[in-house]
Amino acid sequence: MQKYVDYIKQIEIDSLWSGVKHIVWDLDPKVNILSGVNGVGKSTIINKVVKGLHGSGEITSLMLKGVRLKVSPNDGEKIRFDVIRSFDRPLMNSDTISKVDMSLVTELDWQLFQLQRKYLDYQVNIGNRMIQVLQSGQPDAAERAQQLSRPKKLFQDMLDSLFADTGKTIIRSENEIRFSQIGETLVPYQLSSGEKQMLCILLTVLVEDNLPYVLFMDEPEVSLHFEWQKQLIDLILKLNPNIQLIMTTHSPAVIINGWGGHVTEVTDITSEDSV
Incomplete structure (x- = not known):
């Protein structure tokens, strides 16, 4: 039986954006918020990981997409995960x-x-x-x-x-x-x-x-009232204390209840790939 992951410790992505960028993102076990100006690649990073998991959650499938994960426990093979996107198209x-x-x-x-x-x-x-x-x-x-x-x-x-x-x-x-x-x-x-x-x-x-679970959220605040944005992270963690959040946002309201220290700028985890 495959062993499930409790949470992701690090995301590393090779050759992003036509092979010119390299991503290394060290993660908190609970809350991780990716920020940056439009077009800098927040959603691209999330999508690369989610697509690499192929719905099965098997970590080995990520390697084909140039994504490597460090997880806890170290010998974990599979991730319970889901993704929430913001746009009601x-x-x-x-x-x-x-x-x-x-x-x-x-x-x-x-x-x-x-x-x-x-x-x-x-x-x-x-x-x-x-x-x-x-x-x-x-x-x-x-x-x-x-x-x-x-x-x-x-x-x-x-x-x-x-x-x-x-x-x-x-x-x-x-x-x-x-x-x-x-x-x-x-x-x-x-x-x-x-x-x-x-x-x-x-x-x-x-x-x-x-259960231990990774929830990817891409700008979940878009349709939400300001007061709901402020409560969002706290509500999620209260409902499932074993969850790990990995999300993007443009909204200061999402981090206003003490989550400012969990924000990472895309530029801080991006380096130029050597040619």
Whole structure:
């Protein structure tokens, strides 16, 4: 069985931008924020790593893309990861829409549709584990079972707090995510772009079930209200303390709650490749 990585210690990329740049980025186990002017290559660095992982998360696949990682533990072979992008663009593949749901019109809608399936699986897994704990007969079984349900409740509480200004509350009796607003039931695709973006981020974090996990985020603040930008990192780490964030941003609000020391300028990790 392949051994999973807890977090990435360093990203090294050879011959970026037509072979003229070399990247070495030492990473914090928790929060890493890449900054720089437009066009300097923030998204390119993130995309190079994500594409190299090929969806499988196997570290060896990165070598073909000129990417090398140092990880913890050192003998880790595979990374649990996901990527969040900021732009709520129209879905271009009409076949995908017609085969799935005509209400899915943007990339965020499609991401939320896929996350809904993962959310259902997550709830089944948690439920099965709670049953096993309760059937164990151990004195603390009830408390342990309750602990298993706490991340889901925390996720729901976060959404209720974030959406309070518009009167939306998550319907807790539903297995799929639905919201109530002034007596009307809303599905995720009826939310605003900012609400979809925040739901997508927090749901991605929740369904990883507190496992060590690397979340790449490319300018996640674009659709988010200023106050939500300020809370973003803290909310993610509260929902899953075992996550490692690797993100790009242009927004001072994202780092305002004490994350300024976790910002790295692209120019500081870039050197000229020798010819």
